[in-house]
Amino acid sequence: MFLDKIVNHKKLTLQEKKKTFPLEEVKKLARNCPPVRDFKESLKNNTGKEVIIAEIKRASPSKGLICKEEEPENRALVYQESGAAAISVLTEEKYFLGSLKDLNKVKSAVDIPVLRKDFIVDQYQLYESRGEGADAVLLITSILPDIELSSFIEICRKLSMAALVEVHTRDELQRALACGAEIIGINNRNLETFQTNIKVTIDLCSEVPPDVLLISESGIGSNEDIKKLKEKGVYTFLIGEALMDNQNPGQKIKELLYGKS
Numbered sequence: 001m002f003l004d005k006i007v008n009h010k011k012l013t014l015q016e017k018k019k020t021f022p023l024e025e026v027k028k029l030a031r032n033c034p035p036v037r038d039f040k041e042s043l044k045n046n047t048g049k050e051v052i053i054a055e056i057k058r059a060s061p062s063k064g065l066i067c068k069e070e071e072p073e074n075r076a077l078v079y080q081e082s083g084a085a086a087i088s089v090l091t092e093e094k095y096f097l098g099s100l101k102d103l104n105k106v107k108s109a110v111d112i113p114v115l116r117k118d119f120i121v122d123q124y125q126l127y128e129s130r131g132e133g134a135d136a137v138l139l140i141t142s143i144l145p146d147i148e149l150s151s152f153i154e155i156c157r158k159l160s161m162a163a164l165v166e167v168h169t170r171d172e173l174q175r176a177l178a179c180g181a182e183i184i185g186i187n188n189r190n191l192e193t194f195q196t197n198i199k200v201t202i203d204l205c206s207e208v209p210p211d212v213l214l215i216s217e218s219g220i221g222s223n224e225d226i227k228k229l230k231e232k233g234v235y236t237f238l239i240g241e242a243l244m245d246n247q248n249p250g251q252k253i254k255e256l257l258y259g260k261s
Contacts (some may be wrong), residue, residue, distance in 0.1 A: 002061055003191045006095055007143050010119045013093075023124050029131030030159060037113040039136035039162035040183060040213055042085050043236050050226055050257050053115065053215065054079035054249070055088040055240030056106060058097040062194035065097070067244040072102045073109035075249060080110045082250035083257060086136075088115040088238055100132045107133035115164060119143065126155050136162035136183075141172040142191060150179040164215065173204055177212070184208050185238060189218035198225055205232050223259040 043051050056072045059065045069075060076087050089106050090098040098118075107114045116134035120126065121143060129137045139152055149165070156163040165181035167173045168190060176184060186201040186208075196219025208214045216229050217238040226237060239256065246252040 002194070003143070006061075006092070006119055007121060009094055010092070010121055014122050014124060018124060023127065026124060026127045026131055030127040033130055033133065036130075036135045036160045036162075037111075039086055039113040039115065039164075042113050043213060043215075049235065050230065051085045051236040052083065052253060052256065053086045053088050053236070053238040054082075054084035054243055054253065055090065055117070055238060056098070056102060057088075057090045057117075057240040057244050059095070060194070060241070061095050063241065066241055069244070071105075073105040076106040076110050078250045079243070079253065080112055082253040084112065084253060085236075086113045086115060088117045088138075088240065090240070091116055091118045100128075103132050103134060107135075113162075115162075120152065123152065123155055126152060126159065126161070130159045130161055134161060136164055138164050138166055138185070140166045140191070141176045142166075142168065146175060146179055149176070153180045166217065167204070168200060170204060170207065173207060177209070181212065183213045183215065185215040185217045187217045188220070198229060201229060201234060202232050205229075205234050220256070223256055226256060 058067055058069050079087055087106055087110055089103045090096045091100050091103055092098050103116055113135040115136040116129045117138045120137055120139055153163045162183060164183045164185045165176045166185040166187050167176050168187045186204050188198050188200045189196045198219050201216040214234055215236045215238055216234050220237050220239050221242040243249040243252055
């Protein structure tokens, strides 16, 4: 399973990182970081109209290199200026060619909240994320047992970071809610096959309580996709490849939101 390969690699790299930069040092950085930007509020403020979280994503296991992005901060500024409510930065290094440096650069460049998207498997990464300036982190339900998912959500609350809890199935959704998730991301991408289908969100969205913020992730490439999801009451979308694979990402955001003029 490719997902297992990614997670195992992440655990190995963390073992090495902890030797050179122990958890207590990372916690100090997290405590001394500037205040977070309110990720959830930034998205909620736009309730009733389409909201896009625009992603910096250089590569993926399924597509290989998507965009040789040398200056992610410039792309992030374009995203912000084109109406994105938040920026997602993929920081996984081996398979997605991201880094925490990308997160730093983006956070320094924009005024909107920044989400660290990675394969979080250890509390160390939560303190690291806050120390590096993340306002929110992605937690993937399928790779975390309930006890860790609950604990990680609670640590995020203590750090004032938002936790975007990602699910792909009905069972994962119920688990995430039981663990205290306040923001649910329904991932239209199967993390085993990497295939996408927005029907995943359409089938599950009615089971998300109204007081939980819902985000549809992956496989959204057109205004028609957004219209189909809006018909089901979904207004917030995390979009990566459709923007990274476009020479004019600002125009693409406008097309996604308003259709082609």
